[in-house]
Amino acid sequence: MVVTPGNAAEPCRGCDARALSVCSVIEDKDLCRLASLTHVEAVEPGREFITEGDPADDFFNITAGTAKLFKMLADGRRQITGFAQIGHFLGLAARNRYSFSAEAVDRVRLCRFSRPRLRRLLDDYPAMERRLLDVASNELVAAQEQMLLLGRKTAVERVASFLLGQMAHGGLRGGSPRVIHLAMGREDIADYLGLTIETVSRSFTRLTGDGAIVRHEAANIEILSLDRLRSLAGEGG
Amino acid sequence: MVVTPGNAAEPCRGCDARALSVCSVIEDKDLCRLASLTHVEAVEPGREFITEGDPADDFFNITAGTAKLFKMLADGRRQITGFAQIGHFLGLAARNRYSFSAEAVDRVRLCRFSRPRLRRLLDDYPAMERRLLDVASNELVAAQEQMLLLGRKTAVERVASFLLGQMAHGGLRGGSPRVIHLAMGREDIADYLGLTIETVSRSFTRLTGDGAIVRHEAANIEILSLDRLRSLAGEGG
DNA sequence: ATGCGGTCTTGACATGGATCAAGGTCGCGC
DNA sequence: GCGCGACCTTGATCCATGTCAAGACCGCAT
Numbered sequence: 001m002v003v004t005p006g007n008a009a010e011p012c013r014g015c016d017a018r019a020l021s022v023c024s025v026i027e028d029k030d031l032c033r034l035a036s037l038t039h040v041e042a043v044e045p046g047r048e049f050i051t052e053g054d055p056a057d058d059f060f061n062i063t064a065g066t067a068k069l070f071k072m073l074a075d076g077r078r079q080i081t082g083f084a085q086i087g088h089f090l091g092l093a094a095r096n097r098y099s100f101s102a103e104a105v106d107r108v109r110l111c112r113f114s115r116p117r118l119r120r121l122l123d124d125y126p127a128m129e130r131r132l133l134d135v136a137s138n139e140l141v142a143a144q145e146q147m148l149l150l151g152r153k154t155a156v157e158r159v160a161s162f163l164l165g166q167m168a169h170g171g172l173r174g175g176s177p178r179v180i181h182l183a184m185g186r187e188d189i190a191d192y193l194g195l196t197i198e199t200v201s202r203s204f205t206r207l208t209g210d211g212a213i214v215r216h217e218a219a220n221i222e223i224l225s226l227d228r229l230r231s232l233a234g235e236g237g
Numbered sequence: 238m239v240v241t242p243g244n245a246a247e248p249c250r251g252c253d254a255r256a257l258s259v260c261s262v263i264e265d266k267d268l269c270r271l272a273s274l275t276h277v278e279a280v281e282p283g284r285e286f287i288t289e290g291d292p293a294d295d296f297f298n299i300t301a302g303t304a305k306l307f308k309m310l311a312d313g314r315r316q317i318t319g320f321a322q323i324g325h326f327l328g329l330a331a332r333n334r335y336s337f338s339a340e341a342v343d344r345v346r347l348c349r350f351s352r353p354r355l356r357r358l359l360d361d362y363p364a365m366e367r368r369l370l371d372v373a374s375n376e377l378v379a380a381q382e383q384m385l386l387l388g389r390k391t392a393v394e395r396v397a398s399f400l401l402g403q404m405a406h407g408g409l410r411g412g413s414p415r416v417i418h419l420a421m422g423r424e425d426i427a428d429y430l431g432l433t434i435e436t437v438s439r440s441f442t443r444l445t446g447d448g449a450i451v452r453h454e455a456a457n458i459e460i461l462s463l464d465r466l467r468s469l470a471g472e473g474g
Numbered sequence: 475a476t477g478c479g480g481t482c483t484t485g486a487c488a489t490g491g492a493t494c495a496a497g498g499t500c501g502c503g504c
Numbered sequence: 505g506c507g508c509g510a511c512c513t514t515g516a517t518c519c520a521t522g523t524c525a526a527g528a529c530c531g532c533a534t
Contacts, residue, residue, distance in 0.1 A: 081384050137332070140330040141330045144336060147308075151428075152315070
């Protein structure tokens with residue numbers, strides 16, 4: 001293999017996540033610098049790579065796989081605040097210490113940036129700072145939507161809303177249209193929706209009975225009627 | 238009254254909220270420009286000044302009073318996602334349309350900025366953009382905390398956590414220490430905590446019975462034991 | 475002072491979702 | 505192809521919170 005001068009930019013140039021992430025504001029000619037700042041890692045399923053309360057030294061960009069972000073109470077109750085997938089920027093919701101934990105659901109690939117290095121990059125690229133503000137604003141909108149779900153929706157509405165959200169998140173499988181592949185198990189869904197696994201399961205059964213979905217192997221959900229699913233979700237979302 | 242050349246900056250120079258808000262990054266010499274960009278308004282209790290779904294033409298900065306931010310479902314169920322008080326910057330969680338509504342709880346004073354004007358100000362003051370990112374990050378942390386509350390805490394834990402949050406928010410009255418004045422009624426508290434007013438009321442009664450608080454006229458809550466309140470809240474928050 | 479309307483508290487009862495307890499299903503290693 | 509463990513579904517029962525229904529309290533106008 002021939003090493004060309006442009007090689008140092010390779011990890012970023014070929015990155016599947018670039019177009020979807022904050023890195024898209026970096027021009028091609030500067031990819032080399034971007035690549036020099038970051039450190040690519042793989043995280044095995046079940047491994048925790050951010051721990052609530054630890055010093056928030058790094059930021060992350062997910063390039064493949066799915067991670068869950070969560071907070072816990074002392075007695076073990078857990079709330080998953082979101083799932084991070086390709087292009088998701090992680091660590092914003094941090095001051096000096098991480099305010100949440102993050103764990104890989106399936107095999108995750110990510111880029112790690114140290115805080116001071118990212119700070120310098122942001123100073124040189126005001127557009128990136130603007131992009132981060134957009135990202136944060138979008139997350140805030142999503143968080144408010146989730147508060148509405150957790151505070152006011154019924155179990156069936158929560159599960160229907162969750163499926164609609166997963167559809168939007170490109171969870172659509174290549175082959176068949178309208179089939180959602182769920183990377184996470186029932187326990188994670190329950191902890192995301194503020195329910196128990198039994199109630200999640202019963203809600204899937206209920207959605208099936210109502211003719212909105214069909215289950216194939218628990219992780220693959222086929223949407224039979226988007227309209228019905230929407231109306232069962234309590235609103236558009 | 239003598240009109241001096243510096244007068245145009247007056248609304249901002251004397252602003253109680255400046256030190257607490259994003260405006261603090263604007264230097265004194267430029268207050269005049271800041272003042273020219275904004276438009277001061279008063280909002281009467283119960284009036285809605287942001288409506289979900291409307292074009293998001295303006296941003297707001299609260300300078301006095303308390304506003305509630307909320308989302309509703311078609312059938313009238315409501316979730317209050319937060320209360321905005323002095324220094325709070327509003328409208329971030331917006332793209333082209335507002336994703337939430339806002340209504341004055343008591344008499345609110347606010348500054349209104351048009352979107353394009355704020356954009357130009359941000360371009361001249363990168364520090365303000367950075368400050369906004371900090372603001373958004375903090376709100377994200379608060380939103381995640383609230384998701385934990387809504388998804389996993391019991392009624393008493395929610396009310397105890399709410400009181401601790403109100404204490405932190407400078408809700409402490411000047412005179413007595415440890416007395417919290419609640420600007421909002423029980424219905425707003427219920428819609429913020431994902432409960433009914435009856436359950437909020439019973440939780441206050443329970444906290445009283447446990448010796449954590451005393452109620453004076455429903456809106457004034459005296460904290461008898463911060464430790465007890467903390468432990469009843471399920472954690473630090 | 476008196477009465478009125480709005481807000482808060484309390485009580486009795488109903489219920490959605492949690493908990494407890496089996497089974498069922500699937501994938502994987504031997 | 506068999507058995508084991510992990511995960512999912514289903515059923516029976518329980519309980520925290522919601523719902524329905526009085527009252528109590530308070531500020532306010534007369």
